[in-house]
Every structure is written in C-alpha cells, then in structure tokens.
Amino acid sequence: MRILAIDYGKRRTGIAVTDPLQIIANGLTTVDTKQLMPFLSNYFQKEKVERAVIGLPVQPNGQPSENAARVRSFAGEFRKAFPEIPLDFYDERFTSVIAHRTMLEGGLPMMKRRDKALVDEISACIILQDYMQVTRNNQTTDFRK
Numbered sequence: 001m002r003i004l005a006i007d008y009g010k011r012r013t014g015i016a017v018t019d020p021l022q023i024i025a026n027g028l029t030t031v032d033t034k035q036l037m038p039f040l041s042n043y044f045q046k047e048k049v050e051r052a053v054i055g056l057p058v059q060p061n062g063q064p065s066e067n068a069a070r071v072r073s074f075a076g077e078f079r080k081a082f083p084e085i086p087l088d089f090y091d092e093r094f095t096s097v098i099a100h101r102t103m104l105e106g107g108l109p110m111m112k113r114r115d116k117a118l119v120d121e122i123s124a125c126i127i128l129q130d131y132m133q134v135t136r137n138n139q140t141t142d143f144r145k
Helices: 033-046 068-081 095-105 116-136
Strands: 002-007 012-018 025-032 049-056 087-091
Touching: 002 033, 002 116, 012 033, 012 116, 025 033, 025 116, 033 068, 049 068, 049 116, 068 087, 087 116
Parallel strands: 002 049, 049 087
Antiparallel strands: 002 012, 012 025
16 A cells, blocks of 8 residues: 655645555655645545655744645545545655755756746655655654644
C-alpha cells in the first residue's frame, strides 16, 4: 500500500506518492485545489493508500503560517470523507526553497523552474521523503498535531 503526501495550497495542491513497497517517493501531480477532493476520491478508488501526510505550514520561528488554518480545515474535510485513511501532519518548513534548489541543481531551465505547479509537486515529494526518513528512523515525532 502507498503513502500519499499533500502540499496543500490556496490555488494549487502538489501530490506525491510512494511506490507500493513504500521505498521511493515520487511526484504524482499538481491539482487545482478546488478539484482536490474529487481527485483524491478517484485516486483512492484506483490505488490502495495506507496513510496520507499533509504538509503543515510553519514559520521559521515555529508559529503557524497564514495557510495553516486552511490546511487544518482541509484536514477535517479529508478525515470526514476518508475516515479509513489515517492523516498525519508534517512540518513543511522550507520545502519550497528546497524544491527550487533541487530544480536548479537538477539543471532545469529557468522557464521550468518558474512553473509553480512543478514546485508544488516537488514540495509534496520532499514532504513525503522526509516523512518516510523520520518514520524509518523511528524518531518519536508526533505527526498528529
């Protein structure tokens, strides 16, 4: 079964998933946030997902960012719509910066690096990779805040 990560945004939402063995995180797509719930419903009908992880936007000082309330509201909708799929929060600080750096180091042309949808998808992948790393190392971080 897969783990799915969500980089929730006001306009666009990046989505990443693991392979069925949960070894590798891959960017899946970016979805218009208004179409996110129908997209997830359709995806969950096709693929078995063990757990979902959503990036919780936090400021560098540890305080919630302005998007945190929207993320928590969406998390409530998610839990109501898909009660069988556990949902964890994961600190997404600096994922956009890391995504941009990854794109630059990967040699993507400037026009591709300006593609905000691609940045969101890569950010979701980074959230998922970090989450998997932490859980593999059995670190005692409470993801359910």
